[in-house]
Amino acid sequence: MKQETIYECELCHSTFYDKERCERCEKSHYIPKKIESCYYSFELNTGYPKNIIIKFENGSLVKYEAQYELL
Ligand SMILES: [Zn+2]
Numbered sequence: 001m002k003q004e005t006i007y008e009c010e011l012c013h014s015t016f017y018d019k020e021r022c023e024r025c026e027k028s029h030y031i032p033k034k035i036e037s038c039y040y041s042f043e044l045n046t047g048y049p050k051n052i053i054i055k056f057e058n059g060s061l062v063k064y065e066a067q068y069e070l071l
Contacts, residue, residue: 004017005017005019007019007021007022008022009022009025009026009029010026011025011026011029012025012029030056030057030058030060031056031057032054032055032056032057033054033055033056033057034054034055035052035053035054035055036053036054036055036061037052037053038051038052038053039051039052046066046068048066048068049066050065050066051063051064051065051066052064052066
């Protein structure tokens with residue numbers, strides 16, 4: 001019987017037989033650092049922000065639009 005090791009990216013949960021490919025996958029994901037700003041809508045007021053700008057650890061800013069799906 002042969003036993004194999006599988007590595008799982010802790011961020012996207014992809015699995016790899018090769019440890020270095022898994023490490024590259026983990027390093028390819030940018031980590032959110034903080035919410036830079038939130039925008040609310042008066043017309044479509046759900047109480048939640050309509051969009052949010054997130055600052056990532058690499059300094060980039062990314063805007064996310066809400067789909068108002070409560071989980
Ligand atoms: Zn990954």
